[in-house]
Amino acid sequence: MEYISIFFQYVGQYLKTRLTYRADMIVEIFSDLLFQAVNLVFILVVFGHTNLLAGWSKDEMIFIYGFFLVPFSIFASFFNIWDFTDRYIVKGEMDRILTRPVHSLFQIVLERMELESLFGVVTGLVVMFYAGDKLGLEISWYDPFIFILLVIGGALVYAGIFIALATIGFWSDSRTDIMPMMYNIGNYGRYPVDIYNKVIKYVLTWILPFAFVGVYPSSYFLEREEWYTYAFLTPVVGIVFFLIAVTLWNVGVTKYRGAGN
Amino acid sequence: MQNIIDVQGLKKEFKSFSSRSGLKGAFRDLFTRNYTIKTAVDDISFTIKKGEMVGYIGENGAGKSTSIKMLTGILTPTDGKIVVNGMNPHKEREKFVKTIGVVFGQRSQLWWDIAVQESFRLLKKIYNVPDQQYEEHMKDVIETLDIGPLLDKPVRKLSLGQRMRCELAAALIHNPPLLFLDEPTIGLDVLVKLKIREFLKRINEKYGTTILLTTHDLSDIEALCERVVMLDEGKIIYDGPLKELRENWAEGKQIQFQFSEKATLEELQHLTQEHLVVWEKGESDLVWVASVDADETVISGVIGKVTAAKKIADLKILEISTEEIIRNIYVEGAVRHG
Numbered sequence: 284m285e286y287i288s289i290f291f292q293y294v295g296q297y298l299k300t301r302l303t304y305r306a307d308m309i310v311e312i313f314s315d316l317l318f319q320a321v322n323l324v325f326i327l328v329v330f331g332h333t334n335l336l337a338g339w340s341k342d343e344m345i346f347i348y349g350f351f352l353v354p355f356s357i358f359a360s361f362f363n364i365w366d367f368t369d370r371y372i373v374k375g376e377m378d379r380i381l382t383r384p385v386h387s388l389f390q391i392v393l394e395r396m397e398l399e400s401l402f403g404v405v406t407g408l409v410v411m412f413y414a415g416d417k418l419g420l421e422i423s424w425y426d427p428f429i430f431i432l433l434v435i436g437g438a439l440v441y442a443g444i445f446i447a448l449a450t451i452g453f454w455s456d457s458r459t460d461i462m463p464m465m466y467n468i469g470n471y472g473r474y475p476v477d478i479y480n481k482v483i484k485y486v487l488t489w490i491l492p493f494a495f496v497g498v499y500p501s502s503y504f505l506e507r508e509e510w511y512t513y514a515f516l517t518p519v520v521g522i523v524f525f526l527i528a529v530t531l532w533n534v535g536v537t538k539y540r541g542a543g544n
Numbered sequence: 545m546q547n548i549i550d551v552q553g554l555k556k557e558f559k560s561f562s563s564r565s566g567l568k569g570a571f572r573d574l575f576t577r578n579y580t581i582k583t584a585v586d587d588i589s590f591t592i593k594k595g596e597m598v599g600y601i602g603e604n605g606a607g608k609s610t611s612i613k614m615l616t617g618i619l620t621p622t623d624g625k626i627v628v629n630g631m632n633p634h635k636e637r638e639k640f641v642k643t644i645g646v647v648f649g650q651r652s653q654l655w656w657d658i659a660v661q662e663s664f665r666l667l668k669k670i671y672n673v674p675d676q677q678y679e680e681h682m683k684d685v686i687e688t689l690d691i692g693p694l695l696d697k698p699v700r701k702l703s704l705g706q707r708m709r710c711e712l713a714a715a716l717i718h719n720p721p722l723l724f725l726d727e728p729t730i731g732l733d734v735l736v737k738l739k740i741r742e743f744l745k746r747i748n749e750k751y752g753t754t755i756l757l758t759t760h761d762l763s764d765i766e767a768l769c770e771r772v773v774m775l776d777e778g779k780i781i782y783d784g785p786l787k788e789l790r791e792n793w794a795e796g797k798q799i800q801f802q803f804s805e806k807a808t809l810e811e812l813q814h815l816t817q818e819h820l821v822v823w824e825k826g827e828s829d830l831v832w833v834a835s836v837d838a839d840e841t842v843i844s845g846v847i848g849k850v851t852a853a854k855k856i857a858d859l860k861i862l863e864i865s866t867e868e869i870i871r872n873i874y875v876e877g878a879v880r881h882g
């Protein structure tokens with residue numbers, strides 16, 4: 284409970300700071316929107332010629348992209364840890380974090396949040412409604428709840444993978460390009476996995492389960508019953524990966540060496 | 545009196561990897577890497593009682609910061625036992641850090657972009673300090689450190705001295721019974737140093753706060769600490785009262801003669817041959833310094849012999865400064881026990 288009240292204190296502080304630099308915020312929202320538009324155009328171009336890819340229609344693809352944006356934006360708002368090694372290990376900022384009575388990962392989440400990215404949730408919803416309407420999808424009363432559950436699951440998958448990667452910094456502070464690479468791999472999750480070969484499909488499901496951020500949960504709303512098992516596994520996979528990542532993190536903290544000034 | 549800090553056989557090793565040269569070396573590094581082990585803190589033991597102010601000193605790289613990081617739960621010890629405020633710092637970190645305050649002079653603990661006051665507010669929330677306690681305690685802290693006018697400025701706009709005072713205040717938001725200060729006066733001017741010392745003395749008296757501080761400025765230690773722990777290459781080489789350290793090392797005094805006429809070493813040595821004296825030349829041919837035992841008969845004996853034979857313009861008896869004592873100890877790398 285205490286964590287929730289700390290969370291809101293930080294959010295309040297964040298908004299206050301951001302409002303004093305209003306121009307920055309607008310630029311950021313605008314660039315996010317632009318980025319999302321580019322991605323959407325990409326899908327439209329790819330599907331400009333073929334209307335079906337491995338049995339998925341253009342509108343279904345657009346719907347999946349819309350869904351993907353929601354957990355991804357939540358992840359991007361709260362888990363800005365792609366530069367964790369540089370910022371906290373090499374510069375020794377972790378020292379400060381570790382002298383405070385709140386879980387270290389939670390503190391980093393709070394310090395690094397970028398609430399502007401939440402705007403992507405709105406974009407995602409708009410895209411989903413647009414595509415869903417074209418597909419003639421029906422919404423039942425319990426769908427919003429399932430939606431929230433699947434979104435949380437998807438965001439946890441993303442968070443889990445990136446936290447696990449960040450913990451590498453506790454063991455080795457050498458520079459790697461693994462983070463940007465992982466962002467690219469993450470993008471594969473927004474296309475139906477059956478367009479890929481078996482190995483990639485397996486990897487995206489069980490090793491780097493990005494498919495649980497886009498295509499699997501979306502298939503529930505698209506009424507693709509053959510994928511329902513995967514769709515409902517989303518929260519489970521999310522929680523499992525997140526817990527593994529947090530455990531790795533906790534072990535990592537005991538290996539922290541600090542920066543020798 | 546109870547022990548606030550109890551350290552037994554504490555040790556910290558850092559493994560550092562070195563890379564081989566050339567392409568072939570890089571390839572071999574992939575499989576087996578060369579590493580060396582650096583023992584930063586080597587089997588130290590000490591205890592600190594409630595209300596003590598202890599100076600933790602040593603040369604650069606002696607292992608002071610590393611020990612403090614282990615005592616505050618930041619680093620996991622390689623070996624040894626630490627109990628601070630009745631807890632194991634690393635094992636129960638989150639609960640433990642509520643009972644300590646930490647200031648690293650080299651590194652800011654505050655948020656760079658936001659006003660000092662806002663930083664305080666976030667910290668108040670993090671430490672879950674009740675409003676009333678915060679008001680009472682912080683009002684006093686802010687007044688004594690004279691940081692009232694700085695509160696609405698962002699940290700990045702503060703000068704070093706201003707920032708350091710705010711850092712101290714921030715470390716005390718939850719009024720911890722134990723305070724760790726790693727070089728809190730580094731780079732500060734004399735006035736700010738004095739203010740900080742005064743402040744530390746005051747909280748020590750008022751709240752019985754136990755303080756462990758490292759510094760390279762021995763006047764900090766002289767002003768604040770009765771006890772010093774001296775570290776050299778990761779080992780404790782002295783732990784005891786500052787006074788005793790001075791007495792054991794500065795058993796001697798220095799007598800500085802300013803002659804009206806030129807004097808030579810042979811001449812002076814000849815004059816004082818019945819005493820144990822080391823003569824050293826001062827700033828000019830006219831100034832000579834005699835280092836002698838702090839023994840009245842010796843001192844008056846030397847002065848008597850010299851003044852009887854030569855005209856002098858000035859005479860001073862000097863105590864050896866702590867600075868000099870410590871420097872001598874660093875050079876010799878061990879402490880004589882008297």
Ligand SMILES: Nc1ncnc2c1ncn2[C@@H]1O[C@H](COP(=O)(O)OP(=O)(O)OP(=O)(O)O)[C@@H](O)[C@H]1O
Pocket residue numbers: 540541542543544558559560582583584602603604605606607608609610611
């Ligand atoms: N993270 C680290 N990795 C490797 N070696 C380290 C690390 N931190 C400290 N060391 C080494 O441990 C030794 C002790 O360092 P420490 O920072 O504790 O010294 P110190 O007494 O605080 O010195 P100073 O007065 O310069 O602050 C040094 O030789 C340093 O190089």
Ligand SMILES: [Mg+2]
Pocket residue numbers: 544608609610726
């Ligand atoms: Mg240091």
